[in-house]
């Protein structure tokens with residue numbers, strides 16, 4: 001049940017326990033830093049960043065109880081009690097039979113797709129995250145995004161823009177069923193704007209999977225935020241405890257990949273969980289090859305303790321109410337200032353519509369990259385491009401505009417206060433006011449895969465891609 005709040009102000013339901021300094025820099029310093037890293041914000045030293053909204057992954061503040069768990073960590077190579085506490089905490093929410101800890105989400109993806117991927121196969125998802133896509137493609141398979149059409153229109157309001165296009169999934173399975181090893185749904189849909197997936201949609205996806213006898217896997221990194229958004233937006237769930245909503249989501253799937261660096265409030269970790277014993281056996285053997293023995297999976301016992309504790313904290317409804325409200329607070333202020341943003345606001349981040357704001361910059365001149373660099377130059381705010389830099393190449397390496405050019409302001413969990421966010425609002429608003437003066441970028445060097453991490457850029461002389 002949602003407890004009525006007698007006050008307008010939803011406070012951070014915690015107080016600060018230890019602090020880290022923030023170094024304030026000048027715009028001159030930041031301009032030089034940008035030039036030095038080839039306009040790729042991943043290349044910056046974190047000390048040169050004032051407010052770091054690059055990611056909400058592993059960047060959250062741990063609780064006193066999590067630090068206590070760190071002390072309790074048992075480092076036995078096999079069968080550590082820390083593993084069993086981790087196992088119990090995972091199965092309490094996701095009662096899958098086999099739970100394989102891994103060092104982070106992409107390791108779960110790698111193990112899973114090494115086991116089920118391969119040339120000629122196709123993996124549908126509402127929207128693959130970059131590492132999921134890369135791991136699918138690395139096996140030779142195709143990573144196919146099937147979001148609902150509403151999910152691709154930043155300014156269109158729909159409560160569950162993360163939903164999968166169920167009809168498109170059914171026709172894929174009708175045409176190429178034999179080539180589909182499993183169906184994935186990402187909750188919340190990160191690359192699509194942190195947007196939730198409804199229980200109704202999950203149920204419909206599961207029904208299609210059953211019709212074609214395909215397993216359904218959740219990429220469940222932000223399951224708690226997704227569950228809270230179901231509770232507050234989907235009819236019939238208003239009274240249900242968040243933990244029960246999570247268990248209902250889990251009951252619709254055959255397995256999951258997970259990054260414990262997101263909702264479980266860990267600084268590192270993840271897991272692969274599934275019911276199929278034969279597949280679990282294959283995955284366990286692959287896990288041993290690169291991650292470690294299956295009761296630690298590349299993590300220290302202390303990390304498993306921190307995750308176990310974090311799992312109980314992240315479904316706390318006071319925490320989730322504050323978390324989702326604080327994201328909307330940022331989004332609403334930017335929207336009121338006339339900055340184009342993805343609406344409605346979802347979980348973990350506010351997404352700026354860079355293509356909307358920088359309509360004078362061709363998508364192939366990377367408006368999202370341009371905007372994220374301008375935010376850094378203006379006020380030392382580090383964000384992340386989710387657009388044509390990240391997703392602008394097809395599996396054959398051909399360049400084409402991504403469906404959207406977004407800039408993500410991801411909010412680390414329990415880390416920044418409201419005045420930090422007020423500062424971010426000021427920085428974004430100032431950049432938006434001089435948007436038409438910004439120029440596009442070209443790529444001067446890039447790797448074959450996951451180019452957004454290491455590509456280098458240079459400002460173009462004009463605003464046409466490849467301009468002279």
Ligand code: F0G
Pocket residue numbers: 054055056057104105106107129131132186190219221258259260261269270
């Ligand atoms: N799936 C989703 C939906 C993600 O957002 C991420 C990571 C992963 C899988 C991979 O997990 O980082 O633990 O290996 N997202 C981070 C981000 C990096 O910034 O959104 P990982």
